[in-house]
Amino acid sequence: MKFEAWNIGSYAQAEVELLQNVGYSPLTARVLCSRGCHTPLQAKNYLAGAQELYDPLQMKQMDAAAARLRLAIERHEHVAVYGDYDVDGITATCLLTDFLRKAGLTCTPYIPGRVGEGYGLNRMAIEYLHGLHVDLIVTVDCGITAVEEAQLCSRLGMDLIITDHHECKQQLPQAVAVVDPCRPDRTYPHADLCGVGVAFKLAAAVSGDQERLLRRYADLVCLGTIADVMPLQGENRTFVIRGLERMQHPDRVGLAALIRECGCDAQPITANTVGYVLAPRINAAGRMGKVELATTLFLTDDAAQAMQAAQALCALNRERQQVEMEIYRQALGMLPHSATPPQAVVLADERWHQGVVGIVASRLAEECGCPTFLICLDGDHGKASSRSYGGFNLFASLSELSDLLENYGGHELAAGFTIARDKIDRFRQEITRRAASFVDSGKARHALDCDCTVTADLLTLENVAGLDQLEPCGSGCPHAVLCMENLLVEQLTEVGGGKHLRLRLRAPSGTGINCIFFSTNILRAAIAIGDRIDVAFTPQINEFRGSRTVQLNVTDVRPSGAVRNEMARAHEIYRKHHAKSRLSREEAAQMLPARQEFALVWRYLVSQNQRGSLSEELCCLSRKITRYSNQRIGILKTRVCLDVFAEQGLISLEERRSCLTIIVHNPREKVDLTQSSILRDLVKQKAGDFDGNLSGAL
Secondary structure: OOEEEEOOOOOOOHHHHHHHOOOOHHHHHHHHHHHHOEEEEEHHHHHHHOOOOOOOOHHOOHHHHHHHHHHHHHHHOHHHHOOOHHHHHHHHHHHHHHHHHHHHOOEEEOOOOOOOOOOOHHHHHHHHHHHHHOOEEEEOOOOEEEEEEEEHHOOOOOOEEEEOOOOOOOOOOOOOOEOOOOOOOOOOOOOOOOOHHHHHHHHHHHHHEEEEEEHHHHHHHHHHHHOOOOOOOOHHHHHHHHHHHHHHHOOOHHHHHHHHHHOOOOOOOOOOHHHHOOOOOHHHHOOOOHHHHHHHHHOOHHHHHHHHHHHHHHHHHHOOOOOHHHHHHHHHHHHOOOOOOOOOOEEEEOOOOOOOHHHHEEEHHHHOOOOOEEEEOOOOEEEEEEOOOOOOOOOHHHOOHHHHEEEEEEEOOOEEEEEEHHHHHHHHHHHHHHHHHHHHHHOOOEEEEEEEEEOOOOOOHHHHHHHHHOOOOEEOOOOOOEEEEEEEEEEEEEEEEOOOOEEEEOOOOOOOOEEEOOOOOHHOOOOOOOOOOEEEEEEEEEEEEOOEEEEEEEEEEEHHHHHHHHHHHHHHHHHHHHHHOOOOOOHHHHHHHOOOHHHHHHHHHOOHHHHHHEEEHHHHHHHHHHHHHOOOOOOHHHHHHHHHHHHHHOOOEEEOOOOEEEOOOOOOOOHHHOOOOOHHHHHHHOOOOOOOHHHHOO
């Protein structure tokens, strides 16, 4: 299991029939009911987005920001739009720059270099803009924590408007206006706008015609909203729906060029296209230190220049992928070797690229099952990117440790900070302590939300196609994740050079089902042919050589109910034993292997030893030993055999999350397992006799 638990929703059949009667497909109706849409009106409101966009002037200090920009237009002032280097910041910068230029202003877009300057307003940039005789700086997607930088603007005689959507600290910067839907004294009814959404609202407040402006900029607002993983509800859903409509026939030459270069022009543009194809290429500009490619893409009216920029972005994204893989390989080699999984990962290195470590941190957080912090060192300082896991609040934790940091920012799930090299060890200790405390509190949870359980007969081409009624899908309105139970594993094949897993499953009804499990191999899936499993998945239609079939895009697998109950009971007893708590006689008997069971486990390990090491999930290992020997050995006894072998030096045993890594040694002398303190303790608790010397069986 990739996830610790599955939260599976349910539905009332009468409500499903009600939704089907008004035109929702059988699968869509079940998903909507499971998500709390019990009536056609609730379903319509969930999927339709905001019926009317909110008045921008409802946002705190928006009136002051709009008034100052109108004054700048009247005076023909020089305005700088200061943004961030991700997709949200880039689209926000280009939207407001284009709007102000069309209003007749001299407008300079400025996005700081990710490596050289870092996130947000900085002194060097402010002084540079002052040298250009800028009268007014407007931030987009940044600035909410720039207290000292705002003071510098004031001293230099430049006005400052801040628009942002990130978490606020206790003190807000002093500026003409601070516009942020997340302000503590918020007045705006929709707090989930991204940076480009707030920039659009500012432009709308200045123009006074929000609908006309949305027709012009819906594509940019859509890009930033999806790329920043904002909830696709309310106004955000409206932005995305309208933006995707524009992207089907884009009139912005840069976006049209990028869509063509990515090979997406022959098919409908969806939220998935934006999130997984277009956004990474735009992001590559900021990550790799060439953000001007992205601003050129969106601000140019020259088709040839747009195509050059699009081609360069695609090439840059390929380079980013190579750098990412190298950092990942290096970071993986730096992880501490321990029998227990880490509570937090904090790694630092001089070789790493600041623009790419965030992606690697996200991957390691998932694989290690804990919050991850990767620090790019440069001299006596380091810049870090971090990703959360299990609900651990990064922003709150960094706030608590602010005395160790030079600056920080972000939100609960992703954050960045700057730290002195000599404070990294202390930071590692403190953040690990907080992460451990969070786990001990019982609040940590890495659960998979499944919409509902379905049967194989519902997975028809027509029903799966009907799930398009949920589009656009993303945060707040995810793709359907369904569950089927008690399926038989008939085939397992690793594909893509061992990176992915293709499965053939058999439903209890007898229906055969094809599945693909991306970024997983047989080892990670911890299943084998003949197993009974439950599968969580998103159904999709696979087209191959003119044939269309239903395929399951697997999210996770787990043992079926009976096996899962056995595993839970085994883990409970083992934790009790590991904590040195007294076992009952029955529990000790369940754990204590007989001589032949030690022999079975040992023979299997030796048979696999030619690979150098064996990595396996315990339950899967137990099942494989049973199949190998044709004699059943339970999960608990398998684990005790391994612990005893490790204690006696026969193997090396390392555990990371649920995976055991085993290296078999070849002792020159026989080992008397009856000398094991683990076995002696279990024998005492069983209050029986342990039958003799086992070394001969080995």
